[in-house]
Amino acid sequence: MTLRRHPIVVLAHKELSTFLNTPATYVIFVLFLVLMGWFYASPLFSIGQSSLDTFLKPLPLILTFLIPALTMRSFAEEFKGGTMEYLSTLPLRDYEIVIGKYVAVMGLLIILLAFTLAYPLTLLLVGRPDPGQLIGGYIAAFSLGALFAAIGLWASSLTRNQVVAFIIGFFVCFILYLVDRAADFMPGILSETLRWASVNTHYDAFSRGVLDSRDVLYWASGIVFFLMAALSVVHSKRWK
Amino acid sequence: MIEAQSLTKTYGVTRALKGVSFSIQPGEVVGLLGPNGAGKTTLLKILTGYLPPTEGSARVANLDVLTQSLDVRRRIGYLPETNPLYEELAVYESLLWTARLRGMEKNETESALRHVIGVCGLGSVVGKDIAHLSKGFRQRVGLAQAILHDPEILILDEPTSGLDPNQQAEVRQLIQTLKQKKTVLLSTHILSEAQSSCDRVFIIHEGQIVADGTPQSLSSQFAGVHKLIVTLKGPEASVQTTLGSLPGVTRVSVERKTSTEISLSLELAPGADVREQVFDVAKSNGWPILHLAEETISLEDVFRQLTLTPEVKA
Numbered sequence: 001m002t003l004r005r006h007p008i009v010v011l012a013h014k015e016l017s018t019f020l021n022t023p024a025t026y027v028i029f030v031l032f033l034v035l036m037g038w039f040y041a042s043p044l045f046s047i048g049q050s051s052l053d054t055f056l057k058p059l060p061l062i063l064t065f066l067i068p069a070l071t072m073r074s075f076a077e078e079f080k081g082g083t084m085e086y087l088s089t090l091p092l093r094d095y096e097i098v099i100g101k102y103v104a105v106m107g108l109l110i111i112l113l114a115f116t117l118a119y120p121l122t123l124l125l126v127g128r129p130d131p132g133q134l135i136g137g138y139i140a141a142f143s144l145g146a147l148f149a150a151i152g153l154w155a156s157s158l159t160r161n162q163v164v165a166f167i168i169g170f171f172v173c174f175i176l177y178l179v180d181r182a183a184d185f186m187p188g189i190l191s192e193t194l195r196w197a198s199v200n201t202h203y204d205a206f207s208r209g210v211l212d213s214r215d216v217l218y219w220a221s222g223i224v225f226f227l228m229a230a231l232s233v234v235h236s237k238r239w240k
Numbered sequence: 241m242i243e244a245q246s247l248t249k250t251y252g253v254t255r256a257l258k259g260v261s262f263s264i265q266p267g268e269v270v271g272l273l274g275p276n277g278a279g280k281t282t283l284l285k286i287l288t289g290y291l292p293p294t295e296g297s298a299r300v301a302n303l304d305v306l307t308q309s310l311d312v313r314r315r316i317g318y319l320p321e322t323n324p325l326y327e328e329l330a331v332y333e334s335l336l337w338t339a340r341l342r343g344m345e346k347n348e349t350e351s352a353l354r355h356v357i358g359v360c361g362l363g364s365v366v367g368k369d370i371a372h373l374s375k376g377f378r379q380r381v382g383l384a385q386a387i388l389h390d391p392e393i394l395i396l397d398e399p400t401s402g403l404d405p406n407q408q409a410e411v412r413q414l415i416q417t418l419k420q421k422k423t424v425l426l427s428t429h430i431l432s433e434a435q436s437s438c439d440r441v442f443i444i445h446e447g448q449i450v451a452d453g454t455p456q457s458l459s460s461q462f463a464g465v466h467k468l469i470v471t472l473k474g475p476e477a478s479v480q481t482t483l484g485s486l487p488g489v490t491r492v493s494v495e496r497k498t499s500t501e502i503s504l505s506l507e508l509a510p511g512a513d514v515r516e517q518v519f520d521v522a523k524s525n526g527w528p529i530l531h532l533a534e535e536t537i538s539l540e541d542v543f544r545q546l547t548l549t550p551e552v553k554a
Contacts, residue, residue, distance in 0.1 A: 010340045021328060082324035086385075089288045089320070090341050091313045238291055 007092050011100030015074075016107045025070065025108070032066050033115055040119050050127025052137045055119050056207045059141055060199060063148050064177050068169030070108060071152030072162045074101050075234065079160035088238070098231045102153055109145040113138065132209040140206030143219040144199055148173050150226035157233040241266045241393060241423045242287060247296040249282050249447075256282040258447040259296065264440075266392075269419045271438035272427040275547050279447040280427040281321050284397050287425070288318045301392060314342075317386035321397035321427075323379060327371040331362055331381055334370060338385045356384040360414065376407035383411070387418065394418065396426040400433060412437050431543055445547045458542050467535040468506040469495065470518055474527035476502050482521055488512030501530060 003009060019025045039062075040055040047054070078084040087097055123129045148169075155169035156162075180198035183191045195201050202215040242264040249257040256279045264270050272280050285291040287298055289309040298305045301315045326334055335356065339349040357363055360380040365373060370381060379399065386394060399415065400408040408430075415424060415437055428434055434441050435455045443451040443458070451458055472479065476494070479502060484492040491507040508514065515532065522529050 005340075005343055007341065007343065010337075010343075014337050014341070018326075018328065081327070082320065082322045083326060084324075085285075085290055085320050085322070086324050087341075089290050089313055089316070089318045090338070091310050091343070092341065093310065 007096045008100045008103060011092070011097065012103035012107065015101050015104030019070075019104060019108055022073075024073075028066055028069050029112060029115070032062065032112060035062055036116060036119075050123045050129045052120060052123070052129070052134060052207075055116065056137050056141065060144055060177050060203055063145055064173040065166075065170050067105075067109075067145060067148035068152040068155060068166050068173060071105055071149055071156055072166040072169060073156065074105070074153055075156040075230070076160050076162045076165045079237075080162075084234075084237075094235050095231055098153070098157075098227055098234060102149065102227060105149040105153065106146060109142065109149060113141055113145070130209070133207070136209030136211065137207045139211070140203050143206060144203050147176075147199065147219055147222045147226075150223045150230070151176075154226045154230040154233065157230040241268070241301060242425060243299045244283075244287070245297045245299075247283065247286060247293045247298060249279075249286065249291065250294045256447055257286075257293070260444075260447070260449055261296075262442065262449060262452065264423060264425065266423050267419075267421075269415070269424040269437060269439045270426070271434035271441045272425065272444060273429065273431065273434050273441055273543060274427075274444035275429060278444045278547070280444055281397055283444070284318075284321075284395050284425070284427060288316055288395055289313055314389075315392050317389065317391035317394045319382045319386045319394075319396045319399055321401070323382040325370045325378060325381060325385075328369065330367055330369050331373070331377075332366040334381060335384060335388060338388055342389050344389060352388055352390070356388050359387070359417070360384040361410070375402050376404070376410075379403060379407070379411065380414075383414065392422060394422050394424045394426075396424065398427055398429070400428065400430065408433070443543060443546050450546045451542065468508060468514065468518070469503065469531070469533045469535055470506065470529065471501055471503040471531035472522055472527045472529045473501050474522075474525065478525075479527060480504065482525065483518065486514050486517050486521065488514045488517075503531075505535075 036055060036059070039058045040052075043054050075084070078087065088094075092100075120129065120134045123134075151172050152165075152169040155172065156165040158168060159165050176197065176199045178198075179194045180200050183194040183198070186194060196218070202218045205212055205215050242262075244260055244262050246259040246261050247257050248255070248259055260279075260283060272283065274280050282291065286293050287300060287305060289305045289312050292306055300312045303312050303315075305312050326337075329337070332353070335353055336349070339352060344352065357366060360383055362377070362380055362384060365377055370378065373381065379402070383396070383399065386396070396415070400411045403411060412433060415426070418424065419437075426438070439454065441451070441453065441455050441458060442449050470483070476497065480492055480494070483489060483504060483506060486506075488509050489506045489512070490509050493505050493507075495503040495505045497503060506514065506518075515534075518532065519529065
């Protein structure tokens with residue numbers, strides 16, 4: 001079977017075209033770009049540095065709610081409309097359904113981040129930014145989005161209500177974003193654990209341009225964990 | 241083609257299926273008949289591999305529905321009871337994605353799409369969004385998706401529910417054209433549908449198959465009592481006693497009466513035929529017969545007999 005006809009690719013293609021035919025997607029895109037543009041550009045000339053920091057710093061917080069907003073319908077809508085029964089009785093394996101949907105969200109994330117390439121381009125015009133830091137920043141942003149998307153997909157698999165899916169997704173992403181703030185008040189080992197669990201630690205390391213295998217492991221294991229969780233939820237719905 | 245071995249399905253404490261076993265031969269059109277909540281949909285969902293059975297096993301096209309689910313799904317065309325469709329897609333897109341998700345070749349897809357659009361009469365709506373379709377057209381889209389890959393086996397869960405009589409006839413007609421080369425298992429609670437379009441009928445009640453046979457054999461098998469309905473002109477009391485005294489008549493009851501005519505129902509002993517005697521008696525007493533009809537038991541009566549619980553009957 002050619003790659004083009006692989007069920008995961010076909011499903012991802014279908015999901016992506018559904019996303020791009022949904023007005024909500026564009027609302028989220030515009031909201032994201034307006035917010036990011038303002039955060040990025042307004043302090044840029046006052047601090048006088050040619051770096052992406054003003055884009056990368058607020059990004060995690062923005063993504064904690066924008067990514068769950070994109071993914072909230074993925075499974076919830078299928079459960080609500082009964083179309084999960086259609087998908088599940090096609091010759092598709094459950095994991096192909098989960099990964100197909102995930103790949104579609106990744107496609108969306110790439111499109112979303114591609115729009116922001118205007119920021120580094122303007123930096124290249126007006127100053128001399130560090131290319132390593134630019135590339136690292138984008139890898140960090142993509143990794144963060146990829147993890148949040150896995151969380152959002154899992155949240156969506158839990159319920160048939162999109163609003164509930166959004167709230168669960170946002171809540172989990174937000175906790176992962178916040179936990180390192182609590183680390184300062186905790187004793188030794190617990191403090192380190194919380195710092196390790198926080199997305200900020202790994203996001204900051206990446207966005208400085210430092211690609212450490214431990215950070216890669218964090219993102220990868222987080223994504224795998226939540227996709228597996230989504231898979232087992234989808235799977236277990238039938239065994240009840 | 242389809243075999244079930246003591247299938248049992250339990251949802252929490254309710255037992256939806258209680259040890260259902262049957263075997264369906266290739267080319268048969270089988271109707272699954274039963275009141276709402278009898279377990280029809282559960283049974284069909286198990287056969288399509290959507291729900292796992294709690295106990296028992298099922299084989300479709302000689303493949304186990306649990307362990308060889310993917311191969312089973314390739315051979316089945318399934319129309320779920322709720323007929324779930326992607327509202328935001330146009331009819332053509334919906335069919336196209338179904339073909340792609342089923343892994344059909346590009347050249348094969350085109351001819352298959354043209355075929356089902358023709359067979360299901362979707363030509364006038366191919367470009368419309370599914371959200372804007374009438375119920376009849378939605379049902380046809382669901383059916384088109386089910387037969388798109390030309391499956392050997394069709395499992396249709398209430399294919400005519402919610403349709404008006406014309407649309408029901410169209411869908412039945414469609415099933416008739418499909419049955420020439422396919423095995424069809426359909427569920428319904430419309431008796432005339434089972435009677436007209438199925439070779440064989442299972443009556444399912446409270447999770448068990450309570451009757452299995454051709455519509456005709458079921459009717460005769462359960463025809464314990466048959467009746468003669470007589471409408472004539474005459475004095476009620478004497479008509480009733482005279483007809484009641486005929487040999488072979490076990491009971492007489494007045495169905496309906498007006499000032500001039502009276503309608504009686506004569507319950508007959510098995511094998512008795514009293515039509516001539518009724519005529520003779522009526523003639524000798526000068527009571528003109530206006531209507532005389534034998535009432536044969538229909539599938540509907542069999543169904544009611546089998547699926548009404550005693551409390552409801554009383």
